[in-house]
Amino acid sequence: MDSKTPGLFEKIESAFSVFSVALLCLLPFMQLISERLFHIPVLGIEGAMVNTAFLFACFTAIITWRKQKHICIAAIDEFAPDAVKKIVNALKAAVISLVLTALFFSSFSEFFAVFGPDDKIWGVPLYFFFGVLPLAYGVMLVLAVMQKKNIAFSVLGIVLGCLISAGPIGGLFYHLFNMESPAFLSSIDLFWLDFSAKAFPYAVVLFIVFAFLGVPLFIVISAVSYVAFSQGGGYVEMLSLEAYSILTDKSIAAIPLFTMAGYILSKGSAGSSLVEVFKTCFGWFKGGFLVAAVVVTTFFTTFTGVSGVTILALGSLLTIVLTGAGYSKTRAESLITASGALGLLFPPSLAIIMYGTTNYFSVDVFELFKGAVIPGSILAVSMIVLGIFFDKDTHRIPFSLKNALHALKHAAFELLLPIFIIAGYFSGFFSLFQAAAFAVLYTFCIGVWVRRDYSFKDAVSIIVESLPVTGGVLAIFGAARGLSYYLLDANVPAVLSDFVLSFVSSKYLFLFLLNCVLLLVGCLMDVYSAILIVSPLIIPIAESFGIHPVHTGVIFLMNMQLGFLTPPVGMDLFIASYAFDTPIVRVIKGILPFLLVQFIVLMLVTYIPFFTTALL
Template identity: 40%
Template sequence: MVLGFLAVGVRLLLHPAHAWPVRLGAVIIALALAGCVLRVLPESSTPVNLLLALLVITGVLGAPIFALLGGAAVFLFWGAYTPLATIALSHYSLSTNPTIPALPLFTLAGYFLAEGGTSERMIRLIRATVGNLRAGPAIVTVGACGFFTSLTGASGVTILALGGLLVPFLTGARYSERQAIGLVTGTGSVGMLFAPCLPLILYAIIAQVEIKAMFLGGVGPGLLLALICVTWATRVRPAASEQKRGWGFDGREALRALNEAKWELLIPVVSLGGIFSGLATPVEAAAVTALYALLIEVLVYRDFSYRAIPRIARECGLLIGGVLLILGVAQAFTNYLVDAQVPAQLVDFVTANVSSKLVFIALLTVVLLLVGCMMDVFSAIIVVVPLIVPLGEAFGIDPVHLGILFLANLGLGFLTPPVGMNLFLASYRFGKPMSEVLRAAQPYFWLQLAAVLIISYWPTLTLALPRLFGF
C-alpha cells in the first residue's frame, strides 16, 4: 500500500493535472489553510493532522479520489492505533457483497449497446412515431438521452455520444443551435433516475436498500423531470408553419424503424422483467442483459465483430475497476468515521440545530447541489451517502426517497457553474465557449431545480410505486 501511494505521488509530479502557475497558487492557499488548521488543533493530534493537510495539498495537485480517501483512511487508522489490515479487510468484505457483480454486468451491457448503433436506431424509432408532433423533437431528444444514460450510467457519456446526432436533428426541426445545445446538455442526466442505471444500484448497495425499490422509486421523479424538459422545449420550438417539410407521420417508416429496433426494445423486459417477476436476482438479470446485448449487437445487427469484445470489456473494466477501487477505500474511510462516531455526532449536531424536517431538506438540497457540481456521481455516492443516511433516518426520511432526492440533486449539480461537469463536456463536444453553453442550458437548470424541490417535498411521487410492490 505504501508503494502504491508512492507511485501515485511520483505520477503526480511527472504528469500534473494543472499548469504549474495554477498548482503553485493552489498549493500556497492550501498550505495557508493547513497552517491555520494546525494552530487550532490539539498538539497531540498534530502528526496525523499534518499528514491529512499534506493529503489535501496532493488533492489540489490533482491526486485521484481513491488516493485521497485511501490515504485519509491510512492516516486516521494509524493515528487511532488501529491495525492497517482493517483497510484491506474492508475492501475484501465489499468484494464479497452478493450484489456487487450487478455493477460490472449492467455496465458491460451498456458498453455493448453504446458500441453498436443502438442510439441511431432508437432516435429513428422515436422520430418516426412522434416526430410529427410539435413536441416530437423534444420527446426524441429526452427519450434518447434518458435511455442512453440509464444504460451507461453517465450523463457526460450521453452528451459526448449523442450530441453529434441530436444537435443536427434539432436544428433540422428549426431549433436554433443554442436551443439545441441547451436541450441536449440540460437533459443528459434525466436517465440517472431510470433503471438499470449504475448510480441507482450503487446507492442501493451503499445505503443497504433493495435495488428493486430504488428502480421503482426513480420512475415517478424521472418522468417528472422528462415531462418538464419536454414541455419547455416544445414551448420554445418555432410554430408549425415555420417548420421544414418532411415532418409528417409516415406509417411505413414507423414500422420499418420499429422492426429494426425491436430487439433493443426488449432490453427493459430482459433486464427488469426477471427482477420484478421474481425469476432472477439483480445479478442474474444483469448477466442475462449483458449476454443479450452482446448477442444482438454481434449476431443480429452485426455492428461490431467478436474481435472487438476484448477491447470493449477492457474499457468497461477500467471504469468499473476505478469505481470498485474508490468504493473499497471509501468503505474503509467510512468504517473509521463510524468507529469515531462521526455520523452519530453529525446527527446530534444537526437535530440540535435544525428542528424542522422541511428546513433540513432545504439545507440538504443546497449541500447536495454543491456536492454535485464539485464531484462525479460515483465519488459523491460513496463518500456522502454514509453520512446523510443516518441524518435522513433521524428526520424520518425514507432511504429510497433520500436516494432519489440525492441523485436528482447530483444531476442538477452537473449543470451548476463553476464546476458543472456536463457544462464542460458540452463545451468540449460542441466546440463552444463555456459561457455560451451555460446560457443555453440555464433554462433547464431552473426547470430541474423546480422538479427537485417537488421531488424533495412530495415523497409520494417517489414512494408510491415501491409501496405498491410491497417495499
C-alpha cells in the first residue's frame, strides 16, 4: 500500500466522507425537530441515516487503508533479520491481495441479487448504496497492488483470489449475461469447496499466524470467514450481506460519531481545561492531581472508544501535570496508561453499545450501562487509591474558591457535554444516534466558535484526521459480523456449551476459566472483534450456569480493558511506549502494580454479582 496517492483522489474521498459526517449529524436532528416539535414523521429518514452511515463506513475504510491505519496485532517479524522480513512482506502482499480479490467478487456478485429496482430510499435505489462495498474492496486492492516492492506476489494473490472466487464469478455470468456458469468455473468451484472442507482447520491456523505477522485484522477475519462459508456450502456472499446488515444498524452508526466527538475534544483545549478544574478543586489534598488524571482519561475514552487515542492525545499533558505535582515520571505514565481503558465501562461507552447490539436477544444496552457503573467506579477508585499510595510529595496547592469557580466556568461546556448526553439518552429524549450526532455538533461548535481552538477549516481537517480511527473500527465490524453469523449458523455456541458442561460442573470454576480465556482474548484481539466473535459464544454457556447476562457482559468488558494492559502483547503497552518514548520493558514493569489491582477488582466483580446487578 503506497500512501502517496494522487492529491485529487485523496481530496475527493475526504470531501465525500466529511459530507457523510455532515449528513449523519443533520439527519437525526431533522428527525428530532420534525417528530418531537411538530409531531410529523419523516418517511424514510431512518433508512437514509443508516445507508449514509454505510457509505461513510466504506469510504473511511478506503482512507484507513491508504493511510495504513487498519487495526493490526503488533508484527512479530519486525524483530527478524531483513532477509526474513522481505519473505514475510511478500507473503503478506499475496495474502492481502488474495482476500481482497475474493471479497470484491463475492460482494460484486451479491450486488445484483440483494435488492430489487423498487427498493429505494428517497428515490435512490438501495443497490446504489450496497454497490459502494465492492467498490471499496476494489480500490483497496488497487492500492495494495500499487506497492511495487511486492507486485509479483500481489498479482499471484489476485490470481489465487480469482480461483477461489469461481462461484461468485459464475454468479456474475448469470447476472450480467443471463447464462449459466461456464463448466471450467464450476469445476474450479467444486474443487475449492472440497479443498476448503479438508484444509479448514489448517487455513485458520495459517491466517492466525499472518495476524501476528501484521496482516490487518479485518483481512484475517474475512479470510477465516470466507474459508468457513466455502467449506460449509459455498455461500460466501453472506459476508457482504452481513457486513451491510451491521453497518446499517443505528447503534453501530452512532459509534463513529462518538469517536469523532472525542477526537475533536482531544485536539482542542478541553483536556487542559478539565485538568485545571480538577487541579483547583482537588489539588489541595493528597492525590488530588491523580483524581484529575483518572477522571480526564476516563472521560475521553468514553467518547473515543479507543484507549490508545486517549493515551496519545493526553498522555504528555497529564504527565507534565503529575510530574509538576511531584509525582515520578514513570509512575505518572503508568497511571495514565492503566486508566486509559476505564472509559469502556461508562456511558456512552462504544464497547457497551456494541456488546448490546450484537447480543440484543440476551441483553439490553440500557441495562448494560447500569450494570457497568459500579464496577467501573470501583476500578477508577482503585487506580486513584493506588496512585495516592505511590504519591510521596507533601507539597499541596492551597484551595481557592475563586480559582475553582474560574476553572469551572472556563470548562463549563466540556463538563456539560456528558450531562446532556446521559440525561438526553436515558430520559428517552435522544435516541443513541441522535445523542451521537449531538455530541459531534456540540464539540465542533465549542472548538470553533466558543473556545476558538481552531478555525472552521482546521476543524474539518481534524474530522478528516479522525477518519482512520473510525474506519479501522468499522472495517472490523463488517468483517467480524460474517464470522459471527457463521458460528451461530453452525450452532457452535450450543456445541461449545455442551463441551464445557461435560467437563465443568462448578459455576465458580467456570467463571475463573472464563476470565482466563477472556483475558487472553483481550490481549490478542481488539475489543470490537472480540465482542462480535467471542461474546455470542460465551453467553449461552454462562446462562446455563445461571449467570445474569448483564453480569456476563460486564465481566467480558472488564477483561477486554484489562487485556489492553496485559503483557506481552497488550495493545496499550505498545501505544504507551510510543507516546512516552519509553522502552516497552519499562512500560510493563511500571504497569504491573496497577494491573494487579485491576485483576483483583475483576475477581471481586466476577464472584460478587451484586456489583453488576444492584442498579438493575
